[in-house]
Amino acid sequence: MYFKEPPTLLDIAIQCILNHEPLAIHALQEIPGELFVPLFTAAFKARHEKILSAMVKSWPFFCLHIGPLRMQRAQRKLWKVMVESLQLLPTENPAFRSPKLRILDLTQRPGCKTKCPEITTTCKPCVRCCAYSERSLMKVESQCSSSSSESEGQSPKTTMELLVSLSIDRAFRENEFFGLLLSKVEQSLGALHLCCRNLRIKNLSECGSALSHLDLKCVCHLAVVEASLMGVVSLLELAVNLDSLSLSKITCRSFNGRAFRNFLSQLRGMDHLKELSLSSFCLTDHLEHVLRVLSADLDSLQLPFCELSYSDFKFLSQCPQVNHLTLLDISNNSMYWEDYEPFYCLLENLSGTLQHLAINHCLLTDASLTVLAPALSRCSQLRLFSFSSNPITMPMLRRILEYLTPVTQLKYVIYPIPVHCYGRWPVRGSLDAQKLADVNAQLKIMLHEAERDDMCWITYTG
Ligand SMILES: [Zn+2]
């Protein structure tokens, strides 16, 4: 029988408050500050828009991060409510207790706390303060305090930051939420800094006017889908503080042209770059040029559909920039070579750090995996290994499983359906469901015998 933990006194009190909306809003004037975070969390989860609005208006702390709360699609309406409730001018609503909120963070960060501790060891009052824009709270206030020390009696301007993740495409200009953000910025007469940390742009050539409202220096994670390399370069000239860059479906006319040279020089300047993803970006025999200019701290490298050649792999295995990767995705690059030594060396180099490896759809055969399996078994940090849609046989699949069961950190394996399950590999219509069920059953028995029931082996039939 399943016993649910009884609710705490605090849970009961919060539920009581939430069930009486007017009472809750009134109580915000009196309840102690410590109750704000649990009450906010409960009101957010239960989507009490009016209470949330009142809480933003009277938030007694410097910052408010929705990061730890899981955002469902329907909950986006709550963002709107919260942005609308931002008190940009102190006299806007005297009914509420004077708000201290200066940073509203609408970005998703699972590890983040709802508010920062009041006393931090760093000089920043909030871990997510903008450090780059001229319009940031810290820069504007330091300017104000230096100018007010010159002219006594002038109080510093109340500034605020609104941290958001945005996904921009051609229809975005009409997007209601973006319209609201822009009108809030306009209303604030320069007091509100719209700080976009995560930016995804689809169809760059049609997004220029939306981008003109943002300070690209603030962006940490940039993803661009469908653009010319020249367009990407002009974006990177402004987005100079990236931790993560993802480019997909980028057209590059020539590796000898100005656009590619400028692209490399922009990459060279990215000292903080930790994650690079280039997808559907044909780099045959030119991966070296891209990797050479990167900083040595790259954590994550994704190169699906890049038409990588044997010489690209050879370089990858010798490149110091990729020696500490925790994630490598080289799916959808055909690897039907005679010599797998470079790939083997790459896995050896990464054996102490690699946590996620994806080599789906690479035309890897029994012969190639026979070479790679010993190196895979030495990747002691591996947690997820995906090698689906490769033409291998059942004996090889069993062998790989034997190699991988001693890797104790490894919990998820996405395996290829062995070729004997198909009438004609890899035609989906020719797949024999019974044969696949037998494969699943055999793997399950093997995992049980190896005492690795904690490991999950799954496959895709789609
Ligand atoms: Zn904070």
Ligand SMILES: [Zn+2]
């Ligand atoms: Zn900013």
